[in-house]
Every structure is written in structure tokens, then in C-alpha cells.
Amino acid sequence: MNIASPTSNYFGQPEGILASAAHVANSKQMLALTGIKRKLSKGSTILHEEDDVKHVYEIVSGTVKTSKLLADGRRQVIGFFGAGDIIGLPFEFASFYSVEAVTQTTILCYPISQLHAVMGQSPELTKFVFSCVHNEQEKQIDHMISLGRKRPKERIASFLLDFYNKRVDMGFADQVIELPMSRVDISDYMGLTQETVCRVLSFFKRRAIITSRNSHEITILDLPSLERMAQSSVLH
Amino acid sequence: MNIASPTSNYFGQPEGILASAAHVANSKQMLALTGIKRKLSKGSTILHEEDDVKHVYEIVSGTVKTSKLLADGRRQVIGFFGAGDIIGLPFEFASFYSVEAVTQTTILCYPISQLHAVMGQSPELTKFVFSCVHNEQEKQIDHMISLGRKRPKERIASFLLDFYNKRVDMGFADQVIELPMSRVDISDYMGLTQETVCRVLSFFKRRAIITSRNSHEITILDLPSLERMAQSSVLH
DNA sequence: CGCATGATTGAAGTACGTCAACTCTTGTGG
DNA sequence: CCACAAGAGTTGACGTACTTCAATCATGCG
Known part of the structure; x- marks a missing residue:
């Protein structure tokens, strides 16, 4: 579309x-x-x-x-x-x-x-x-x-994947996603606090699922893990 | 409508x-x-x-x-x-x-x-x-x-008011609302657990905001309080 | 360069979820 | 008609995941 x-x-x-x-x-x-x-x-x-x-x-x-x-x-x-x-x-x-x-x-x-x-x-x-x-x-x-049924890690993973998939649909092949909005905007979108958004992103970085050059540009390192994370955060 | x-x-x-x-x-x-x-x-x-x-x-x-x-x-x-x-x-x-x-x-x-x-x-x-x-x-x-920004008490109050307002729109003047669905259905709608739904309803009853003859029929006793509760649950 | 704003991390509190027991309802069959 | 079972609803005790509050660290713009 x-x-x-x-x-x-x-x-x-x-x-x-x-x-x-x-x-x-x-x-x-x-x-x-x-x-x-x-x-x-x-x-x-x-x-x-x-x-x-x-x-x-x-x-x-x-x-x-x-x-x-x-x-x-x-x-x-x-x-x-x-x-x-x-x-x-x-x-x-x-x-x-x-x-x-x-x-x-x-x-x-x-x-x-x-x-x-x-x-x-x-x-x-x-x-x-x-x-x-x-x-x-x-x-x-x-x-x-x-908002109703996912945990913070699942929400943020889904959020990142939405942006990633949109880029794929548009024909881009790289793993870079641009997040032009602030952390507060993201938290207000996800029904969380900005601190929780930060902590989850830091967690993904520590796990080498993503990396980032600056706060508005995120690179996906481990897509399968991110996709699993969007479904279930049971295995932390 | x-x-x-x-x-x-x-x-x-x-x-x-x-x-x-x-x-x-x-x-x-x-x-x-x-x-x-x-x-x-x-x-x-x-x-x-x-x-x-x-x-x-x-x-x-x-x-x-x-x-x-x-x-x-x-x-x-x-x-x-x-x-x-x-x-x-x-x-x-x-x-x-x-x-x-x-x-x-x-x-x-x-x-x-x-x-x-x-x-x-x-x-x-x-x-x-x-x-x-x-x-x-x-x-x-x-x-x-x-789902994103309201606390359980506010969510349930809003939920009850939705049903109440719909009845008002339909021309009914009484304060009785019928909730044909189960507590689990309500909790799955509100992004909560059934226990939390029960506790909030019990809280409203204790506060004499609502009363009920059975679990599927609720009477609003204090509409202004319920409306306040839907906006903010700060004053518990 | 310096300030303002945004992002991140840490420590502490609490609201909601989880687990479990109990009750109330409804319906079925002896 | 009552006994019992099965399911739904309610309440309590407890744990924890997220929020809140606070401090520190980047970033960018004048």
C-alpha cells in the first residue's frame, strides 16, 4: 500500500x-x-x-x-x-x-x-x-x-518491526530504521513511560538485538530475536 | 446513531x-x-x-x-x-x-x-x-x-458510562445497565485481569457508586462520582 | 562555549498481576 | 426435590514489573 x-x-x-x-x-x-x-x-x-x-x-x-x-x-x-x-x-x-x-x-x-x-x-x-x-x-x-495485552518489551519490539516492515515494503533492504520522534512520543504511543522505553531499548542493545549510532537511528542486528520478542517476552 | x-x-x-x-x-x-x-x-x-x-x-x-x-x-x-x-x-x-x-x-x-x-x-x-x-x-x-493511559478504576468507570450513555441515547431514563458478558470478557476488553475487574467493581459498590442485584446487572447510584472516576482516579 | 532539552541510568515505591482459596450460581440427574 | 458438580465470580496474600522520583549524561542550538 x-x-x-x-x-x-x-x-x-x-x-x-x-x-x-x-x-x-x-x-x-x-x-x-x-x-x-x-x-x-x-x-x-x-x-x-x-x-x-x-x-x-x-x-x-x-x-x-x-x-x-x-x-x-x-x-x-x-x-x-x-x-x-x-x-x-x-x-x-x-x-x-x-x-x-x-x-x-x-x-x-x-x-x-x-x-x-x-x-x-x-x-x-x-x-x-x-x-x-x-x-x-x-x-x-x-x-x-x-496496548491491552502486550508487555513493554513486546510492544517496543512490535513498534520497531512496524517501522522495519514498512521500509521493506518500500523496497529498502538495509536493517536501519529511523525514529524521528522523541522517547516521550514513543512512550505516549506505547502506553508506557519514557524511562521504560529507554530501559527496553537499552536491554535490546545489551542483548545485541539492536544497535544505534544516535537516539533517532536504530539498526537491527538480530531480526529473528526481535520477531520472537514481539510475540512473547517470556524468555526475557 | x-x-x-x-x-x-x-x-x-x-x-x-x-x-x-x-x-x-x-x-x-x-x-x-x-x-x-x-x-x-x-x-x-x-x-x-x-x-x-x-x-x-x-x-x-x-x-x-x-x-x-x-x-x-x-x-x-x-x-x-x-x-x-x-x-x-x-x-x-x-x-x-x-x-x-x-x-x-x-x-x-x-x-x-x-x-x-x-x-x-x-x-x-x-x-x-x-x-x-x-x-x-x-x-x-x-x-x-x-488501554494506553487510564488506570483500572478509570477504565471500568468509562466502560460502565459507555453502556449507560448508550441507554440514555436510546431513550431509557433509568440507571440500570445490563452487562451480558462475563468478567473475563470485560477484563479482555479492558486489558486487565478478571480479578482486577472484580476488585474495582467491589470498590465502586463499597463506595456506594454502584450496586447490583446480580453480576450481570448494575445500577448506578452516584453518576457524578462515576463520571469523575472515569476522568481521574487520583482521589481514590 | 554554555545552556536547554532530551536521553539514560539508578533507587525506591506501589499498583496490578499471580496464585490460591472460597463462595455463589446454575443446571442436572439420582 | 435435593445433592452434587461445574463454572463463574469474589476475596485474600504475596510478588514483581512497571512507575516515580532523582541524578547524570548526551546532544544540539544560539
Whole structure:
């Protein structure tokens, strides 16, 4: 579902995955779906909780996180999104989470009204949008299992594998994963404290399962062990 | 989004919420969307994990749960669904969870292919289906926050309030909530053990926040306290 | 270079899980 | 109709895995 080079844009070809999906599906009618490009600096908020959602966002480059706050400040990060990911359901509503840029990020904003118009003409685009909704829900359910039933080591191992597998899907063959977000972001995503996240990562390093040049770049040394760790942490 | 009497079915009126939505939207064309009725005994499985999803289900009466298993038998219950609820995304795919009847249950099964055909003709039905997807996702996100960032007392209080609020939405004015599922089901939903669920419920009883005639029927005595408890358990 | 912020490690406390006993319910068959 | 069994629910005692609090160590930016 993730496409290797979403930024590729040669003459005559619309920019962005959604636009491309609409373009291919309507090559005869040349029905236009054009996203407005926006550049976001690190930490800036794209959408606050409760804001009216008028656009679907496609990440061109960078990373964003979606999150929700409790009254006393506790935070749950719902998800992280990178290049090629689509954020937002394909209809207007009050957002149930905020969307923030983790790094400097470029996004394409598709007005939902326009998206609907084109979807009405293009079953292929409709299908593609549905597949995004589907992927999104599957990711959310896996995340719920991590939060509800996995131990910290299993959660972090699953988290690292998610990033690794995404890179594999995108055609990269190395064992390096980039974690642009802070330890606090990771802990708020995993339902843990930042200290526990650190300790688990240190544990993986001590066990030579991973190594890291700096805190935002992790190299997997022992993939089978990491995969076992994601399933069960019984053998510590 | 919950309608009080989904079983109401007078002459000439199609049965079920989805069918009604399609009917109203197409009163001139009389486009048919008919669900096949199925009766399920307590504990029976409607859908296993990985099964191909060919239908969207509407609960007429009873309660069902969706859940997913880990390799070593740990279980996460994703959600509980009662009368008027719709289960399943409006397109075919391999299910990412199993669907089981918690009590004797009656459901209406709408073939997804037929649903799509009617959706193509009826923007109102499409809108209604989207609103179901939207509600479903909002519930899932709230659940993720419970699992990731709430303490057991807050989780259980939120859980009870969900059931209470649903009853209020359906027009009931009493403070009684029915919990047809077992304590183990609740614990697998909340990411806790059954013992912790019991202890928290006992704590609420000792505090005269709730009372119960039997283990499946709970009466809220102190709604404000329960609502406070769902936000924060600091004052024990 | 120096400060601010983030990451890591250590020590100590506690909330929740585990294990186990007991009770209450429900249903079945003598 | 009661006796008993099987299962679900509840409570208690205890251990520990994670959090909390605190100090130290990197990193990066002005």
C-alpha cells in the first residue's frame, strides 16, 4: 500500500498518490484531483482536537503524529504517519484527535468535497480510498492489542518491526530504521513511560538485538530475536 | 446513531436500520436492500479471524463481541455490539478479528456486493454507512486511550458510562445497565485481569457508586462520582 | 562555549498481576 | 426435590514489573 517514491512528479503527471489514483482511473476524462502543497515546520499543529476536518492529508515527506489528550494532561499518541500515508477519513466531521508535525514535513491537502466528486466518477479511486480506511483500521486494532495485552518489551519490539516492515515494503533492504520522534512520543504511543522505553531499548542493545549510532537511528542486528520478542517476552 | 426500536417492522417497511436507510433514500425507485436474518446461540462464532468478510452485520437483538488472539492465547476484545449496531467495513476483505455471540443474538446479514450496488444509487445510504465507520473509529480511539493511559478504576468507570450513555441515547431514563458478558470478557476488553475487574467493581459498590442485584446487572447510584472516576482516579 | 532539552541510568515505591482459596450460581440427574 | 458438580465470580496474600522520583549524561542550538 505504500509506494516507494510518492514525490516523483514528471511532466503531465499529477503529484501525489491520491491524485495519481484518480488520474489513472480517469485517463480519458482527465478528471482533476489536485492537492494543495503545504510545508510544516517541526512541532507545528495541522489540526487541533475538535477542529472541523475539511481535508484529507497525504504525507509527501517527513513524519506526523496524531494524538489525544486527557483532562489532566496525559496523552495518547494514536499513530505516526510517514511518506505515502494518507490521514483522515474521506468525509467531513469534527476531528477526534490533533495532528502535529514531528519533523519538518510536506503534505498535500485534498479538499474532501473535491475528493468526493472525483470518487463519484472513479470506482478505482473509491476502492483505493477504502483500502486506506481498511489499512488504517487494521493498524489501529494491532495497536489496541499492543496496548491491552502486550508487555513493554513486546510492544517496543512490535513498534520497531512496524517501522522495519514498512521500509521493506518500500523496497529498502538495509536493517536501519529511523525514529524521528522523541522517547516521550514513543512512550505516549506505547502506553508506557519514557524511562521504560529507554530501559527496553537499552536491554535490546545489551542483548545485541539492536544497535544505534544516535537516539533517532536504530539498526537491527538480530531480526529473528526481535520477531520472537514481539510475540512473547517470556524468555526475557 | 442508535435507534430505539430497530426491530419495529410494520407492513411495507423493510426490516433493519440499513434497509430503512436505503428505503427512505430511494422511495421512488424502491431499490431493495434486504438483510438475511440469522439467529445465533450464546457462544457461537459468526466469523473467525482471517475469514473472508462477505457481509455487513446489523445486530437486531442480543450482544456480540469482536476479539483477536495472540499466539500464546492472550486475548484482546476489540468491542461489544448491541441492538442497532452495525459491524464490518463496507467492503470485502480478510477479517482481522473474530465475531462471537455473547448471548442469544439475532442479526441481519447484508451482502456487501448488494450494499455497494444500493450505495451507488443512494447518497443518503452512503452517508449513513460512512457515519457508521466514523462512529466505529471514534469508539476505537477512545478505547485506545483507555488501554494506553487510564488506570483500572478509570477504565471500568468509562466502560460502565459507555453502556449507560448508550441507554440514555436510546431513550431509557433509568440507571440500570445490563452487562451480558462475563468478567473475563470485560477484563479482555479492558486489558486487565478478571480479578482486577472484580476488585474495582467491589470498590465502586463499597463506595456506594454502584450496586447490583446480580453480576450481570448494575445500577448506578452516584453518576457524578462515576463520571469523575472515569476522568481521574487520583482521589481514590 | 554554555545552556536547554532530551536521553539514560539508578533507587525506591506501589499498583496490578499471580496464585490460591472460597463462595455463589446454575443446571442436572439420582 | 435435593445433592452434587461445574463454572463463574469474589476475596485474600504475596510478588514483581512497571512507575516515580532523582541524578547524570548526551546532544544540539544560539
